[in-house]
Amino acid sequence: MSLLELKNVSKIYGNLKALDNVSLNVDTGEWVAIMGPSGSGKSTMMNIIGCMDKSSLGEVLLDDVDISKISSKKLTEIRRDKIGLIFQQFHLVNYLTAVENVMLAQYYHSMPDEKEAMEALERVGLADRAKHLPSQLSGGEQQRVCIARALINHPEIILADEPTGNLDEANENIVIDLFRQLHNEGTTLIVVTHDPEVAEVAQRTIVLDHGKLVKEVINENFNQQNQASEKSAKTVKTDEEKSADKKSESGKKTKKKK
Amino acid sequence: MFFRMLRGALFRQKGKMLMIAFTILLGASLATAMLNVMLDVGDKVNQELKTYGANITVKPKESSIMQDLYGISDDGDIQNVHLLESELGNIKTIFWAFNIVDYTPFIDTKVTVGSDTEAKLVGTWFNHHLELPTGETLDTGIANLRTWWDISDGEWIDEQKGNSADTAMVGKALAEKENIKVGDTINVSSTYGTQALRVAAIFDAGGDEDDYIYTSLAPAQKLANGEGFLSSIEVSALTTPDNELARKAAKNPAALSVSQYETWYCTAYVSSICYQIQEVITDSVASPVRQVAESEGAIMDKTQLLMILITIFSLIGSALGISNLVTASVMERSNEIGLMKAIGAKDGSVLGVVLTEIMITAIVGGVAGYFVGYGFAQVIGQSVFGSAIEMKVIVIPIVAILILAVTLAGSLPAIKMLLRLRPAEVLHGR
Numbered sequence: 001m002s003l004l005e006l007k008n009v010s011k012i013y014g015n016l017k018a019l020d021n022v023s024l025n026v027d028t029g030e031w032v033a034i035m036g037p038s039g040s041g042k043s044t045m046m047n048i049i050g051c052m053d054k055s056s057l058g059e060v061l062l063d064d065v066d067i068s069k070i071s072s073k074k075l076t077e078i079r080r081d082k083i084g085l086i087f088q089q090f091h092l093v094n095y096l097t098a099v100e101n102v103m104l105a106q107y108y109h110s111m112p113d114e115k116e117a118m119e120a121l122e123r124v125g126l127a128d129r130a131k132h133l134p135s136q137l138s139g140g141e142q143q144r145v146c147i148a149r150a151l152i153n154h155p156e157i158i159l160a161d162e163p164t165g166n167l168d169e170a171n172e173n174i175v176i177d178l179f180r181q182l183h184n185e186g187t188t189l190i191v192v193t194h195d196p197e198v199a200e201v202a203q204r205t206i207v208l209d210h211g212k213l214v215k216e217v218i219n220e221n222f223n224q225q226n227q228a229s230e231k232s233a234k235t236v237k238t239d240e241e242k243s244a245d246k247k248s249e250s251g252k253k254t255k256k257k258k
Numbered sequence: 259m260f261f262r263m264l265r266g267a268l269f270r271q272k273g274k275m276l277m278i279a280f281t282i283l284l285g286a287s288l289a290t291a292m293l294n295v296m297l298d299v300g301d302k303v304n305q306e307l308k309t310y311g312a313n314i315t316v317k318p319k320e321s322s323i324m325q326d327l328y329g330i331s332d333d334g335d336i337q338n339v340h341l342l343e344s345e346l347g348n349i350k351t352i353f354w355a356f357n358i359v360d361y362t363p364f365i366d367t368k369v370t371v372g373s374d375t376e377a378k379l380v381g382t383w384f385n386h387h388l389e390l391p392t393g394e395t396l397d398t399g400i401a402n403l404r405t406w407w408d409i410s411d412g413e414w415i416d417e418q419k420g421n422s423a424d425t426a427m428v429g430k431a432l433a434e435k436e437n438i439k440v441g442d443t444i445n446v447s448s449t450y451g452t453q454a455l456r457v458a459a460i461f462d463a464g465g466d467e468d469d470y471i472y473t474s475l476a477p478a479q480k481l482a483n484g485e486g487f488l489s490s491i492e493v494s495a496l497t498t499p500d501n502e503l504a505r506k507a508a509k510n511p512a513a514l515s516v517s518q519y520e521t522w523y524c525t526a527y528v529s530s531i532c533y534q535i536q537e538v539i540t541d542s543v544a545s546p547v548r549q550v551a552e553s554e555g556a557i558m559d560k561t562q563l564l565m566i567l568i569t570i571f572s573l574i575g576s577a578l579g580i581s582n583l584v585t586a587s588v589m590e591r592s593n594e595i596g597l598m599k600a601i602g603a604k605d606g607s608v609l610g611v612v613l614t615e616i617m618i619t620a621i622v623g624g625v626a627g628y629f630v631g632y633g634f635a636q637v638i639g640q641s642v643f644g645s646a647i648e649m650k651v652i653v654i655p656i657v658a659i660l661i662l663a664v665t666l667a668g669s670l671p672a673i674k675m676l677l678r679l680r681p682a683e684v685l686h687g688r
Contacts, residue, residue: 093263
């Protein structure tokens with residue numbers, strides 16, 4: 001069943017076509033990676049799907065609602081109710097603690113619930129860092145807070161823009177494992193990435209170039225990879241988390257010494 | 259969550275918030291200081307001007323008519339033309355009693371000093387303690403009204419020190435002419451008797467008074483054969499500069515309408531104070547010493563205009579400072595606002611948080627600024643006028659409204675921009 005459908009979508013800035021007649025279907029529960037060089041239109045597509053921008057031409061159906069023709073107010077409501085956003089730069093509010101950053105999404109969605117926010121942080125392995133400010137967290141930890149914030153309102157679709165772009169390998173694996181969990185729970189994932197390794201773990205990869213959809217790759221081994229990763233995740237995840245935490249801790253210590 | 263966000267923004271970004279509060283503090287303190295000084299400067303300058311002498315003279319009606327008609331001062335018989343010493347206290351019972359700063363009575367007569375030198379003897383108060391009919395007390399006298407006299411030798415006669423009985427102060431010119439020195443006893447005589455007076459001081463007034471002898475009321479009244487009588491009273495009063503109404507009333511109070519009369523009577527114009535003095539002193543004419551009164555009015559007008567201009571310019575300066583900082587601070591938060599919008603915040607919610615933070619900071623800065631400004635006003639008061647500046651309650655709401663208005667106005671352009679901001683622009687750089 002199609003959750004998202006782009007029909008001949010174009011986004012035009014003056015003479016520039018940031019997206020050029022792109023059509024795409026994403027089913028409910030699907031995990032799609034969007035790849036492409038800089039300036040290929042990835043972020044533009046992300047903004048349109050994420051209800052943060054409107055297409056110039058074409059239709060964008062999200063849950064059968066054409067979001068290319070509705071008001072900004074309606075777009076805000078759809079963004080709040082159906083979409084979870086993850087950013088490369090994390091975009092956490094620097095004067096709120098980790099748990100408060102998660103609660104912020106609840107506040108604008110419905111009612112803040114600290115217990116639920118703590119559970120979300122626990123799920124991303126950050127229960128013990130809940131009262132820390134973003135400046136007291138490593139990059140990986142900040143990204144995990146960002147993921148907790150994105151999933152707190154149980155969105156139908158999670159949009160991640162270069163989620164591992166600022167992370168080391170250990171933290172990248174943690175984030176991918178979290179995505180895998182979300183996928184297995186039925187959440188639709190759209191991940192914009194430069195990193196082929198991150199794209200490889202998705203069910204399907206589409207490649208954009210100069211605003212056009214130039215290639216589509218189906219990951220035939222997705223189910224096998226998923227099962228294998230699930231098994232290994234049970235044993236390795238804790239080690240990876242520990243190693244990521246150790247790295248971030250040692251990083252902080254080094255900074256302090258400096 | 260709203261309060262958590264407020265607390266976080268206010269306490270976890272102390273540096274930034276303190277900076278905004280500090281700028282608002284500076285603006286508020288400047289506004290408070292200038293407004294307090296401006297509102298008090300009238301009284302202060304007025305009091306300062308009182309050191310240049312009396313601004314109202316009260317004379318017997320007939321004597322005043324002679325002067326008005328023929329331009330001559332009346333030296334007639336004190337028995338026929340006089341004011342009553344017993345009515346002196348009434349001056350402090352008029353509507354504008356609190357504006358009467360000093361007053362002193364005079365009785366003068368011609369006397370012969372020594373063998374054949376003629377001189378003018380003036381009886382007056384020097385530093386007289388007055389028990390008023392209202393129960394209040396007042397220390398007043400010529401010492402307060404002739405502050406420019408240079409006492410070259412000796413010291414002021416002071417009734418309260420008990421050195422006033424049969425003592426006199428002699429003008430420098432007369433003292434030189436008659437070779438009179440401090441401590442000497444001079445014999446002064448008139449048609450009605452002779453009086454021996456011990457010389458307490460030689461003064462230099464720089465005018466006609468250098469040929470006069472000043473003594474207490476009683477010996478002068480005896481020599482003038484006018485016990486209980488006075489020739490004139492000099493009054494120093496705090497007045498409001500004249501306007502059209504005051505000038506119209508000065509010509510003829512009866513020409514005023516009822517409401518004009520009430521306004522005039524209840525305003526401290528020199529003419530209304532004169533009018534009220536005439537009401538309590540029998541057969542008297544109180545008239546302003548025009549030169550002094552007009553100079554006072556002109557100085558007052560100019561000083562107040564200057565203060566108003568300084569206040570306006572300082573407020574504009576403060577407003578620009580506050581506005582710039584608030585705008586810069588709000589603009590800095592575009593990422594945060596973009597994120598809030600991206601995760602579903604409506605414009606109203608964003609506006610609520612940002613405005614509440616700024617207003618709390620403005621209130622903290624404004625309250626602190628008010629007290630700092632009050633301190634500044636005292637520094638100005640002490641250094642310029644040598645006295646404290648009175649705290650004017652009206653300044654509090656003015657400064658509060660001003661700070662809130664300036665802060666709001668300073669925030670408006672930035673808030674307008676933030677409301678137009680699209681999350682994609684700040685979060686993905688588009």
